[in-house]
Amino acid sequence: MEDVLKVTNIVVEIASQLCTRDYLSFRQVNREVYYQHLSEVNDTRVWVAKLKILGLLESEIVENNNDVQNSAVDIFSNFTTFTAVCAKTIYSQFYQQYQGFVEKLYRGELGGFFPPVYSDPLSQACIIDGLYRYIPAEAKDVSQCRKATENLGILRELFVNTAIKEMDLAYGSKNYDTVADFVTVLAKCHEENTAVDMFKSRNEFSTDVSLPESIFDAVSHELISTQLDAALNQISSFLNSKIELADRIFGETHPVTVTYVESIIANNVTEYFGSQLNTSTDGTIATIESLPLIYKAFHQKVVEKLSSSQNAGPQFKNMFVEFFDLYFEPKILTYLDFCVQRFGVKIEQMFINFQKENSLKEQQQHARIYQTLKDKTSNQQLIDEKNNFLTSFTKIFKISNNAKAEEEQQLQMAYNLNVMNLSLNNIQVLVSLDLCYKVVQSCKDCIEDMRTFLPIKNIEEIVKLKCREIFKILVGCLSKDHFKLGFDKAIALLDQYDPNKMKNVQLELDTFDSHVEPLIKFTELINTGDIVLQMISIFYKNELVQIKIVEKNQDFLNDVVQSKKAFETMIDDYVANGLNVGINKLMDEVLFVFGTLQLPDDFNPDSKTLLTKEIKPSKAAIKNVELLSNHCFLLTGATDKGTIDIFQQEIGERFFSEIVKNIKKNLISTDGAIFLICDLNYYYDFIAHTLKQKNIIPFFAGLKAVGQLYLVSGADSKELGKMICDLGRFQGVFTQEEIYEFVQRRTDWVKVRRDVEKVMYGLGVSDCNIM
Incomplete structure (x- = not known):
């Protein structure tokens, strides 16, 4: 044994495994152990090790705690750091405060464990917590340490249970200050979760709150x-x-x-x-x-x-x-x-209902026409006609090839024409502005509701995506379920319109007006389309771009923008097709006016009535200018200026062609030339001063010069030939051959032909010899 105690490392290791009392005794075994092996340096190491086990930190800075009165409750708070020099002194204070409690734990003396000075629960909790830190530093014997720890565990459990009961009683009496004290006590025992659980159990939502069974009406x-x-x-x-x-x-x-x-x-x-x-x-x-x-x-x-x-x-x-x-x-x-799903179903149903209502109204109006016809024919005729109507309803202008009575044919024609008239009058309601507004407003409301959740960062992009889907559904349904159906039907009806049949019908019903203006009706449809496009553009800007549902700088990549542009393109295409058909029908009206109101003696008056004939535009000219005036400005405010200009120029050019055809099919005398010139001036004034389309004014200026061809007397036939050769007189609008065709409509053409051709070609027919 004496040899073992001569090795410093062994002595130091033995010393580190001893409790304080045993260590102090061991150090005094002999002088060699005391002065050499466990001298001041190694002795300090022993105390430093114990303090570190307590949880204190070694420091170079000396804490001035000499004047502090330490107790088992606050000693761990007072000492958090130490210096090596003071290690033994500081540990001795911990030993003084806690060793007595450890001795009781060794002996299992749990009754009256705390002295009266530590009667409050918080002090006792602090001591229990301190003992858990102190025992490992002091109780080096494994069995003693285990026994002390086990007894401390029993003590702690009894203490915690008592604290919980006291806290529960305080909850019951609503003594929340006491509850707060016991929360601190339990927290010191690391039982704060128990305190939290008790708080939750004592404040259950279902116990304290009785919510309404339902916040919705049961019906x-x-x-x-x-x-x-x-x-x-x-x-x-x-x-x-x-x-x-x-x-x-x-x-x-x-x-x-x-x-x-x-x-x-x-x-x-x-x-x-x-x-x-x-x-x-x-x-x-x-x-x-x-x-x-x-x-x-x-x-x-x-x-x-x-x-x-x-x-x-x-x-x-x-x-x-x-x-x-x-x-x-x-x-x-x-x-x-x-x-998204509900909105699609909702607006689709709105469009379906609109189509059903229109179809029902149409059937009712057709029934009224049929009822009127019924009053004008025999019952048997009615049965035959009805069968014929139903079998040929999709081709309303097709008359049965069967030989029927004149009256029956007239009745069927009246029915067909009045149905067509009714359909044409209903063109402007094929697309409902009111319905489109309601659908757009419904989309706006839906997006605004969904935007409620836009501030939620976790689903922000999902909300934006769903808003974009809603807008695409809006545009898609407007396009597929409303505008396409409406414009297809409008253009089909417009294409079927025949002014000659509409105006020449011998039998008309008193309750229906057979006069229609299909182009006017179609332009009302265009106006509706333009308004809806503006609504969509404003909605897109305010509801999607402005709140960054669609990024402005990246919108060209967005399928929402593509769907919007596709809708706009579809409307533009329908407008172009419809206007083209409308202009065709307008020219049919012009041709009809020329055919019915342009009388043979308008430009070739009888010499007996010439002196009494007033020099003014003919009825045909007045009617056609009125017709054009009523139609050329229909698009004003309904679409962009570029489209309006193209529309007006196309009408002007087509009208010019019809005037040329009209001149070429009439005979014009020298006396009647003044009346033709009056008409041509009337046309020119409308084009130049009312329509104001500069690109087509030269055409009508050239027409004015054409009138001069008929004013030249037959006696001046050579002068007439010179006029034909002067193309500049006609604004360069007509070729010499075209002017020659105009001259051929003179009533005295046979007389002046030889001289005219001689001037034009340098010889006449009589100048040629047969070889």
Whole structure:
């Protein structure tokens, strides 16, 4: 044994395994151990090791704790660091405060464990906590350490159970200051979770709050605002009272409010509102439609009135909103999907209903026509006619090849023409501005509802995506289910319109006007289309671009923009096709006027009536200018200036061609030339001063010069030939051959032909010899 004690490392190792009392005795075994092996340096190491086991940190800075009166309660608070020089002195103070308690634990003396000076629970909790730190540093014997620790565990369990009971009694008597004290006690025993659990169990939502069974009407399924307010007010009152109570009991040191509120949102609030909301498939109102209202109301009634929390910290309200959004997210996503699906079905049904209503009105109006015809024919004739009408209804101008009575044919023609007239008059209602407005407004409302959830960062992009889907559905349904159907039918009806048949019908019904202006009706349709396009553009800018649902700088890549442009292109194509057909029909009207009102003696008057004939534009000229005046300006305000200019120029050019044809099919005398010139001047004045399309004015200026060809006397036939050769006189509009054709319509052409051709070609027919 003596040889072992001569090795310093062995001596130091033995010393480190001894309790304080044994170590002090061991150091005094002999002088060699005391002065050499466990001299001041190694002795200091032993005490430093013990202090480190206690949890103190070695430091170079000396703490001035000499004047502090230490107790078992606060010694660990007073000493957090030490220097090597003071290690033995400091440890001796811990030994002085705790060794007596450890001795009791060795002996199992738990009764009266704490002296009277430590009678308060917090002091006792501090001592128990301190003992858990002290025993490993002092009790080096394994069996003793285990026994002391086991007994301390028993003591701690008894103490904690007693504290819990006392805290529960304090809860029951609403003595929350005492509850707060015991929370501190339990926290010192590392049982703060027990305190939190008791707080939650003592403040259960389902126990304290009785929410309305339903916030929706049982029959109509509409949201009852008073019931919703009642539910939210109860939730708000409950949460605020518990937030304040948590602050009072736990203060800032033991966080409980955040987890408590999260559990209330997850297990109670979300569950309650989730059970109230459904996506109905039985045709009734889906209660989930009210989700935006509930969400907004929750923010107004609960979030905005939420009490600040000392326990939760300054970001509590933001965390509260994040929790609510997080647990409500599945329902919000369901709502977004539902909105897209519901909106598509809703507006599709609106368009279907519109088509059904129009079809029903059309059938009723056709029935009125048929009833009027019924009053004018025999019952047997009616049966035959009805069968014929129904079999040929899709080709309303097709008359049966069977030989029928003249009266029956007239009746059927009257029916067909009046049905056509009715259809043409209904062109402008094929696309309903009111319906389009309602559909766009419905889209706006739907997107605004979905935008309620745009501030939720986690689903921000999903909300934007669903808003874009809604807009695409709007444009797609407007295009496919309304505009395409309307314009297709309008152009088909316009194409079927025949002014000759409409005006020459011998039998007309008194209750229907057979005079129609199909182009006017179609331009009203164009105006409606232009207004809807403007509505869509404004809606796109304000509802999508402005709030960045569609990024402005990247919109050319977006399928939303592509769908919008496709819709605009479709409308433009329909407008172009319809106007082309409309201009054709307008020219048919012009041709009809020329054919019916341009009389043979307009430009070739009888010499007997010449002196009494007033020099003024002919009825045909007046009627055609009136016709053009009524149609050329139909697009003003309905579309862009470029389209209007093209439309007016096309009408002007086509009208010019019809005038040329009209001149070439009439005989014009020298006496009648003044009347032709009067007509041509009338046309020119309309084009130059009313229509004001500069590109076509030269055409009509050239026409004015054509009138001079007929004013030249037959005696001046050579002068007439010179006029034909002077192309500049006619603004370069006509070739010499075309002017020659005009001259051929002179009544004295046979007489002047030889001289005219001689001037034009240098010889006449009589100048040629047959070889």
